[in-house]
Amino acid sequence: MSMAAETRYPDRWRKxxxxxxxxxxxxxxxxAAIYLALALGTMDINWQRVAEGLPRxxxxxxxxxPPDFISRWDSIxxxxxxxxxxxxxxxxxxxxxxxxxxxGAARNLAPMPVYLSCRGIIALSRTFPxxxxxxxxxxxxxxxxxxxFLALSIATIGFFAKLLAEDIEDCDPGQAxxxxxxxxxxxxxxxxxxxxxVMPRMIGLSVYRLDINFRESAVVGIxxxxxxxxxxLTAFDRYEFDxxxxxxxxxxxxxxxxxxxxxxxxxxxx
Amino acid sequence: xxxxxTDDGPIWRRRTTAQQWMHWLCWLIGVAIVVYCWKLISDRxxxxxxxxxxxxxxxxxxxxxxxxxxxxxxxxxxxxxTINIATLGTLLALVAAFPIAFLAARNxxxxxxxRAIALLVIVSSRSINSLIWALMLxxxxxxxxxAGVLAIGFRSIGFCAKLLYEAIExxxxxxxxxxxxxxxxxxxxxxxxxxxxxxxxxxxxxVFRWDINIRESTVLGLVGAGGIGLQLDAxxxxxxxxxxxxxxxxILATVIVSEWxxxxxxxxxx
Amino acid sequence: xxxxxKLHKRYPTGDEALxxxxxxxxxxxxxxxxxxxxxxKSTLIRCINRLVEPTSGSVKLGDTELTTLSSGALxxxxxxxxxxxQEYALVERxxxxxxxxxxxxxxxxxxxxxxxRFPPKDIREAFxxxxxxxxMTMADKRADELSGGQRQRVGIARALIQDPELLLVDxxxxxxxxxxxxxxxxxxxxxxxxxxxxxxxxxxxxxxxQMFAERIVGLxxxxxxxxxxxxxxKPDVLTEIYGEEDWESTIEKVDEEDEEDLEAxxx
Numbered sequence: 167m168s169m170a171a172e173t174r175y176p177d178r179w180r181k182x183x184x185x186x187x188x189x190x191x192x193x194x195x196x197x198a199a200i201y202l203a204l205a206l207g208t209m210d211i212n213w214q215r216v217a218e219g220l221p222r223x224x225x226x227x228x229x230x231x232p233p234d235f236i237s238r239w240d241s242i243x244x245x246x247x248x249x250x251x252x253x254x255x256x257x258x259x260x261x262x263x264x265x266x267x268x269x270g271a272a273r274n275l276a277p278m279p280v281y282l283s284c285r286g287i288i289a290l291s292r293t294f295p296x297x298x299x300x301x302x303x304x305x306x307x308x309x310x311x312x313x314x315f316l317a318l319s320i321a322t323i324g325f326f327a328k329l330l331a332e333d334i335e336d337c338d339p340g341q342a343x344x345x346x347x348x349x350x351x352x353x354x355x356x357x358x359x360x361x362x363x364v365m366p367r368m369i370g371l372s373v374y375r376l377d378i379n380f381r382e383s384a385v386v387g388i389x390x391x392x393x394x395x396x397x398x399l400t401a402f403d404r405y406e407f408d409x410x411x412x413x414x415x416x417x418x419x420x421x422x423x424x425x426x427x428x429x430x431x432x433x434x435x436x
Numbered sequence: 437x438x439x440x441x442t443d444d445g446p447i448w449r450r451r452t453t454a455q456q457w458m459h460w461l462c463w464l465i466g467v468a469i470v471v472y473c474w475k476l477i478s479d480r481x482x483x484x485x486x487x488x489x490x491x492x493x494x495x496x497x498x499x500x501x502x503x504x505x506x507x508x509x510x511x512x513x514x515x516x517x518t519i520n521i522a523t524l525g526t527l528l529a530l531v532a533a534f535p536i537a538f539l540a541a542r543n544x545x546x547x548x549x550x551r552a553i554a555l556l557v558i559v560s561s562r563s564i565n566s567l568i569w570a571l572m573l574x575x576x577x578x579x580x581x582x583a584g585v586l587a588i589g590f591r592s593i594g595f596c597a598k599l600l601y602e603a604i605e606x607x608x609x610x611x612x613x614x615x616x617x618x619x620x621x622x623x624x625x626x627x628x629x630x631x632x633x634x635x636x637x638x639x640x641x642x643v644f645r646w647d648i649n650i651r652e653s654t655v656l657g658l659v660g661a662g663g664i665g666l667q668l669d670a671x672x673x674x675x676x677x678x679x680x681x682x683x684x685x686x687i688l689a690t691v692i693v694s695e696w697x698x699x700x701x702x703x704x705x706x
Numbered sequence: 707x708x709x710x711x712k713l714h715k716r717y718p719t720g721d722e723a724l725x726x727x728x729x730x731x732x733x734x735x736x737x738x739x740x741x742x743x744x745x746x747k748s749t750l751i752r753c754i755n756r757l758v759e760p761t762s763g764s765v766k767l768g769d770t771e772l773t774t775l776s777s778g779a780l781x782x783x784x785x786x787x788x789x790x791x792q793e794y795a796l797v798e799r800x801x802x803x804x805x806x807x808x809x810x811x812x813x814x815x816x817x818x819x820x821x822x823r824f825p826p827k828d829i830r831e832a833f834x835x836x837x838x839x840x841x842m843t844m845a846d847k848r849a850d851e852l853s854g855g856q857r858q859r860v861g862i863a864r865a866l867i868q869d870p871e872l873l874l875v876d877x878x879x880x881x882x883x884x885x886x887x888x889x890x891x892x893x894x895x896x897x898x899x900x901x902x903x904x905x906x907x908x909x910x911x912x913x914x915x916q917m918f919a920e921r922i923v924g925l926x927x928x929x930x931x932x933x934x935x936x937x938x939x940k941p942d943v944l945t946e947i948y949g950e951e952d953w954e955s956t957i958e959k960v961d962e963e964d965e966e967d968l969e970a971x972x973x
Contacts, residue, residue, distance in 0.1 A: 175833035177826030179803055182846045205520040209585070215578035223576040248480075251473040258470050293691045294684070297567060297655045301672065306492045308485030311477045385567045389658065392480070398568065402575050410572070414564060421563035614795035614861075617755055618868055619784035619812025624819050628808050632799040 226407040233415050234408035238401065242413055245394035246420075248311050249383040252393050256315045256383075257376045260322025267323055268330030269356070274342075275334060284327070291324030300386035314391030318379050325378070329371055333364045366435045373428035377421060384417055496677065503682035511667060511686055517581050518663035518690065521656065522649035525588025530642055532593045537600035544604055544630065554597075561594030566652045570661035579660035587661055588649050595648075596641050603637040604630065639705045643698045650694040654687045664690075707732055708754070708872055708904060713763035715749050715928075723749040725928040726763065733871070736898050736905045738919035738936075740912055742948050746928040747908040751874040754906075755787045756780060767872065785812035788865030790894070792877035794857040796864075798850040802841060805849050805860050806832045809867035828867070835863040839893065855886035859893070866897060873898060873905035879914060887911070891918045912939065 185191045235242065270276045270284035291299075299320050303313035337360055345359035387395020394413060401410040451459060538544045540554035570587035577583055612629035620628065657665020664683060671679040708731040715724040723746040731737055739747050752758035754765055756772060765772040772783055788809070796805045810828045811819055818824065824832075836842050839859035849857060858878060865873060875894060879887035891907075895918045898905050909915050915922055916936040924932030924939075924947040932943050941953035 175830045175837070177830040179824075179829045179832070179845070181801060181804065181822055201523075205524055208516065209520065209524075209581050211582040212578060212580060215580075216582070219577040226572065226576060248476075251476050255470060255473045255477060293651075293688050295651055295655045297658060298668075298684070298687075305496065306489045308482050310480050310482070312481040312486060315477060381563060381565050385565045388567060388571070392477075395568075399571065402571050405575065414568075418560050418563040422559055425559070608798075610791060610793055610795040611797045613757055614789065614791055614864075615797070615808055615811065617757060617784060617787075617789040617874075618809050618864070619781040620808070620819075621781060621811075621816065623816045624811045627816075627820055628797060628800070628804075628811065632797050635799065 222405075226411070229407035229411040230415070233411035234406075235412040238397070238406070238409045238412070241397045241400075242394070242409070242416065245387070245397035245413070246416055249380065249387070249393035249395075250420075252311050252314050252318060252383045252386075253376060253380040256318035257322060257372065257379050259315070260319040260379075261326055261372055261375070263319065264323040264325075264327035264330060268327040268334065271327055271331035272334035274337070274339070275356075275360075284331075288324050288328045288331070291320045292328065296321045296382045297385055297389055300391040301389050304390040309390045309392075311392030314383060314386040314393055317386050317391055318382060321382065322375055322379060326371065326375055330364065330368060333367055334360055337363045369435050370428070370432040373424070373431055377424045377428060380424060381417070381421060499677040500681040502678065503685060504676075504678035505682065507679045507682050508686075511664065511683065514657070514664040514667050515686060515690060517584075518653045518665075519650065521581060521584040521588055521653040521661075521663050522646060522694075524585045525653070526592060526642065526646045526649050528585065528589035529592030529596050529645065530638075532589070533596035533600060534638075536593065536597040537604060538626070540597060540601040541604035543607075543609070544626070554601075558594040558597045558601075561590055561592075562598065563594075564591065566591035566649075567655060567659060570656045571659045574660045579662070581662035584653060584656045584661035584663055587656060588653055591652070592645050592649060596645055599641045600634065600638060603634045607633040636705070640702060643701050643705075647694055647698040651691055654690065707766075707768060708906075709764075709766040710750075710754070711764045711766070713750070713753055713765065714761045715746070715753055715758065716761045723928050724753065724760070724763075727925075727928070727930055729923065729930065729933075731872075731904050731906065733904055734898075734902045735921060736895055736907065736919050737921040737923055738915035739906055739908045739923050739925060740910065740915050740947065741925035743910065744927075745925040747925055748876055749928075750925065751789075751876055751906055751908060754872075754874060755784050755789060781812055785868055786870055787872045787874055788868045788870035790858070790861050790865050790873065790875040790878050792880045794854070794861045794881075796849040796857055796860055798848070800849060801845065802836070802847050802849055802852070802860050803832060803845040806836060806863045806867055809864040812868065831867055832863070835866055836860075838897075839863050854882050855890060858882065858886075858890050862890075862894060862897065866901070870903065873903050873907075875905055875907040877908050877910065879909065879911065887914060888917075895919075912944065 183191060185194065267284050267287055270280045271288055273281060276284065296317055300314060300317035303316040307313045307316065341363065342355070342359040345355055350358060383393045384395045384398065387393040387397070388399050390396070394417065398410060398413050401407075401413060449456075536554050536557060539546070539550050540558060542551070545551040545554070566587050569590045570583060573583040573586050573590075577586075607630060611633065612625055615625050615629035653663050653665075655665045655668075657663045657667065658669050660666070664687065668680065668683045668687075671677075671683060708729075710727055710729040713724050713727045714722075716722050727746075727750060739750065741747055749758055753760040754767075754772070756775075760773055763773070767783065767786060770783055772780070775783055797808065800808075804822065807822070807824050807828060810824055813828075814824060833842065833845070836845055839862055841856060841859055841863070844852065844856065844860075849860060852860065861878075873894070878890055878894060882890060891914055894905065894907070897903070907915070907919060916939060919936060922932065922934065922936050922939060923930055924943065926947050931946050932939070944953045945951070
């Protein structure tokens with residue numbers, strides 16, 4: 167102990183850096199700085215146009231107090247209802263379709279060729295945003311909610327089948343084996359061993375996807391896929407900010423209600 | 437779970453008769469809703485177009501191949517813009533989301549009123565799709581990359597802040613208590629007790645959202661907010677299908693690369 | 707000198723955790739606070755540095771009345787009381803050194819602590835303490851890389867770098883194995899003697915309490931039911947604190963183990 171008392175202790179200390187090599191660290195910093203400079207440099211903001219827009223922005227913000235539900239009431243109601251139908255039906259159809267795809271995309275269930283093709287379907291439907299899907303759906307199936315429904319269903323498959331497959335792959339193999347050992351056939355096996363393990367999370371995810379589909383249903387309308395989006399687009403084109411505000415408020419309220427319900431449902435399922 | 441006594445001895449049932457009826461009733465209501473929605477949508481669909489879709493698709497497919505590779509030289513700048521919109525928008529969102537998350541988390545918020553406002557900001561930002569944000573911003577500040585950056589940023593604030601405040605609410609309170617016991621101020625409690633605990637989540641959220649934003653920024657051009665969507669819109673409206681197919685391939689490649697990058701980064705930081 | 711007078715705590719749920727505790731601890735005395743879970747041990751020490759707000763009563767550290775302090779003055783008072791926690795409560799993702807230095811947070815400003823710019827004197831002291839608890843080489847390790855015993859040593863260093871007059875120790879051995887528990891208890895008591903600190907050690911392990919503390923306070927349902935030397939813990943006393951149980955065997959074992967321990971110390 168007397169030794170320790172005589173030891174000179176350092177009076178400087180530096181936190182060891184996250185990236186050990188100082189060269190790499192400086193290169194990363196420099197790279198980030200150059201990228202930021204280039205990105206901001208090529209952005210070319212038209213400040214004059216921005217300045218012109220500010221009063222309009224102010225008008226838009228004031229339009230929220232209060233929003234005008236009345237003058238376009240009919241088209242708002244119609245658009246919202248159409249969005250809701252689209253949401254419900256595309257969620258149901260999307261999930262129904264993604265169950266076989268998800269089963270096929272789980273490595274521990276499906277043989278290789280099935281696995282690869284199902285993964286391919288998932289990758290394709292996940293890559294393109296709903297809007298691009300909607301553009302093509304409108305092109306092929308004509309204007310209206312049917313195109314929106316198709317676009318949302320396809321997007322739902324990509325989302326839901328992927329998560330389902332991942333969940334199945336994470337399943338406890340012990341339980342699966344135990345059921346298989348009883349001599350159950352494939353469907354019984356899925357029903358008794360896999361389904362109970364993935365079901366609670368899947369119910370939560372379905373409600374989550376319902377929520378996403380509702381939000382997305384607002385944008386497929388912009389490209390002609392039906393729903394509230396078309397009404398919103400018209401409102402913006404005519405600079406009817408108070409009607410637009412009313413539509414946005416409605417969307418926000420519905421999303422809030424959905425979120426509240428999904429929280430409640432998730433608690434109830436678990 | 438119940439057992440029913442019959443002449444042949446007890447029978448095991450999963451539900452009582454009343455439960456069974458309720459169960460069926462719920463299914464019936466669900467199916468009725470779906471069928472009703474479907475009817476409303478099909479009423480608004482011109483079925484001739486739908487039945488015709490096969491021919492349309494075949495026709496479109498022949499017109500889309502081969503992609504017009506020479507058009508690529510006009511796409512480099514839009515791709516660069518798209519990546520910038522996603523990156524700068526994500527940065528903007530992170531900067532704004534960080535304080536909002538602290539105001540919204542139950543254990544760090546100064547008071548209930550502030551929390552309610554922060555939650556309202558989060559839900560509003562989340563409920564409105566980035567394409568709709570873009571629509572608004574283009575109407576206000578004019579078309580261009582800047583509107584795109586803001587749109588991505590505004591949409592992502594809610595997303596990032598929500599995940600972050602949930603992480604803040606789940607931190608280990610003992611570590612914060614220990615810091616408090618040393619006589620630290622509120623600010624010091626945050627930087628020593630809270631932030632180190634949520635930093636990994638924060639990094640994960642940033643990369644996750646950046647990946648999503650790359651996807652979303654590819655379509656912002658449809659409403660004039662910059663990026664490759666502008667070319668997509670122009671090519672579709674001039675029916676230049678060989679250009680469209682090239683653009684879709686470029687989007688596909690960008691998304692795949694961004695997914696690869698984000699997976700790498702996530703792996704490196706966690 | 708720490709003085710608690712008729713300290714009362716009632717939680718919003720209606721639970722009465724402390725029912726008028728009066729206790730006096732002279733400078734340099736190490737007391738062990740024993741009692742069953744739910745007796746209010748944790749609440750009692752948290753009421754002293756006001757991590758839990760007492761409902762009524764007074765807590766006096768030296769001449770300072772702690773219960774009425776404003777938040778700024780409370781922070782200054784907390785610097786005089788080091789606290790050691792049950793699950794170590796280290797900030798897991800920070801380095802050992804940062805954890806130790808966090809004990810000085812009450813003395814430095816916000817930006818200094820943000821940039822980890824602590825005064826050289828503090829850093830020297832931190833290294834000295836790490837050396838004292840045997841973790842000199844671990845300074846740059848992250849806290850979650852350490853074993854339980856090592857983490858608790860870091861926790862001790864963090865409490866001591868505050869240069870406190872009083873140590874509040876909450877179940878320091880609850881998550882440690884028996885051997886490490888003893889080492890940690892011995893370390894705490896040695897350090898208290900070296901620095902002439904008084905300490906309140908919450909502990910559910912009667913053996914350890916008897917072995918290391920000079921005074922034992924038994925708490926039951928928020929009331930003090932025993933206050934005296936370790937040798938006074940007779941079966942009837944333990945029954946009063948913990949309820950009916952065969953205490954004879956426990957006490958015998960204490961004596962044996964105590965001898966063993968003395969031998970170990972002699973070596």
